[in-house]
Amino acid sequence: MKIKLLNKEFLTALNNVGKVITAKTIDPILSNVLIRVDDTDITFIATNLEQGIKNTVKGDIEIEPGELKETVLPFALLREIISKFNNEEQTEILVTSDKGIIKQGTSEYKFNCFNANAFALLPEIEEKIKITIPMKILKKLTENTIFATSKREESRKEFKGILFDSKDNNLRFIATDSTCLAFSNFPIEGIQEELFIIPWKALDVLGKVEVKEEVIDIISDKNQISFNTPNVNIISLLINGSFPPYEAVIPKEDEFYAEVRKDELLPALDRVEVLARSSTKKIVLTFSAGNLNIEAVLPEISEGKESVKFEGTAELSVILHGEKLINGISHINDDIVVFGMNSPLHPIKIKGKSDDSYLYIIMPQKKSTTI
Structure with missing residues (x-):
């Protein structure tokens, strides 16, 4: 040959x-x-x-x-x-x-x-489901959620994947590791109703391969999935399990809210998180009288504090995992970040002020809990 x-x-x-x-x-x-x-x-x-x-x-x-x-x-x-x-x-x-x-x-x-x-043969997939979508949309949905999956081997298998949920002319990607949840949505007229869990590793591969095509075919037979272009085929097993009922986790109403400029909030969080990552990984957010104070303490070594302005009704203090908070906010495609809160221990909803296509939920930490 x-x-x-x-x-x-x-x-x-x-x-x-x-x-x-x-x-x-x-x-x-x-x-x-x-x-x-x-x-x-x-x-x-x-x-x-x-x-x-x-x-x-x-x-x-x-x-x-x-x-x-x-x-x-x-x-x-x-x-x-x-x-x-x-x-x-x-x-x-x-x-x-x-x-x-x-x-x-x-x-x-x-x-x-x-x-x-x-050499192990790649499985043949019986085409029971076929969905064609723009490649840039698939990659964007993946980028907005893959960081929220669990990378720990001991985690439940459902937490190691992204839920593919297509219904009502919308395609939704949802991921959670039980401490945070990322939700990303894109409208696709006429998309068929499907629900399955894709391993994060498969979507990570998809994001890294070099393809020229602007659209991609998604083919599945309920046990396996294939992402196909004329020259590249990515095949993966699906995760056989029950994804947590994510809609029940998203707060329906918020007692308090705060609107903060993203270009002021993220740099402040980044600086404070330098201290947090070296110890408890916790960042304390205190909303009071239009000021958001951001604090972290490195016991017996140092402490850091930042302050940014906010608009809203929030008057409370919450403790959050610094890196996970930053990851969620960084994917918001809006100049204004909106926090929706009910108490220091209830799930916090974070989204853009004028963009409902992306939503992030993060669980507060207790003072006595380390991560």
């Missing part, structure tokens, strides 16, 4: 499929990349058994009768070499029964091949 393709496309394909290859794997062959060809297409495949990626590119292909049409090569070494080749020149791959030879100009590198039959 002999393949020629532009090195830039070779490297892009390797970078894309490499997003699912992990340093630690129970099966050593999963640290490699499968290369498969047909008449005009070269397909690169990688998997970690939970997520998989296929990236197809065009190239010149020569296959003699009886020759194999696929091989497995070591990913890390291959990518490192290809990344140092000239991107604007052609790179050649020669495959024998046991060797893969990579050539460009006078450069030549040989790798041992692995048996392609031992």
